[in-house]
Amino acid sequence: MRSHVLFISGRSGVGKSTAALALHERLIGEELHHAVIEGDYLDLAHPAPHLAFPEAELAERNLAAMWSAYRSLGYRRLIYTNTAAVLSLPGLVTAMGDSPLVTAVLLRSSDSHTGSRLARRNHGAVDPATLARSGAMADRLDGEAPTCVRRIDTDGLTPAGVAATLFALTGWAEDSPATGAR
Numbered sequence: 001m002r003s004h005v006l007f008i009s010g011r012s013g014v015g016k017s018t019a020a021l022a023l024h025e026r027l028i029g030e031e032l033h034h035a036v037i038e039g040d041y042l043d044l045a046h047p048a049p050h051l052a053f054p055e056a057e058l059a060e061r062n063l064a065a066m067w068s069a070y071r072s073l074g075y076r077r078l079i080y081t082n083t084a085a086v087l088s089l090p091g092l093v094t095a096m097g098d099s100p101l102v103t104a105v106l107l108r109s110s111d112s113h114t115g116s117r118l119a120r121r122n123h124g125a126v127d128p129a130t131l132a133r134s135g136a137m138a139d140r141l142d143g144e145a146p147t148c149v150r151r152i153d154t155d156g157l158t159p160a161g162v163a164a165t166l167f168a169l170t171g172w173a174e175d176s177p178a179t180g181a182r
Contacts, residue, residue, distance in 0.1 A: 010107035022163035039082030
């Protein structure tokens with residue numbers, strides 16, 4: 001069976017991790033084997049390796065190692081979250097090493113919704129500079145993401161609603177033993 005990766009990207013505070021967790025819970029309910037990798041942690045260090053040592057491609061190397069380990073155990077579905085994954089799809093796909101099917105999404109939200117989410121996550125007020133950086137990244141992602149990337153506006157959606165949309169986009173429901181399909 002060919003691997004299938006769902007790349008979830010978006011600005012800080014858009015709900016990437018929350019959506020991935022909601023989708024994870026849904027896939028458990030559907031009895032679908034899968035892995036979740038938080039890509040933002042694959043090269044979390046100081047100084048930032050992607051800036052200090054861009055030629056090292058540390059995130060891609062770490063993804064290759066992790067996915068190889070999952071593949072050796074029989075996993076074929078991957079949910080990968082990362083702020084800017086949609087801007088580096090070819091390198092990430094190559095790092096997986098098995099020519100996966102790719103579904104790429106860009107989660108989007110307004111400044112007011114993002115500010116509320118960041119405030120909840122940070123247990124209080126949001127630094128205006130943080131929200132401004134998040135907004136600048138949102139503009140960059142929307143402007144530079146390839147046309148193959150599906151854009152999902154999350155304002156007004158619950159995490160389960162976002163997960164349902166992601167689930168539908170992947171086509172994984174067709175593989176679900178829970179629904180009798182296969």
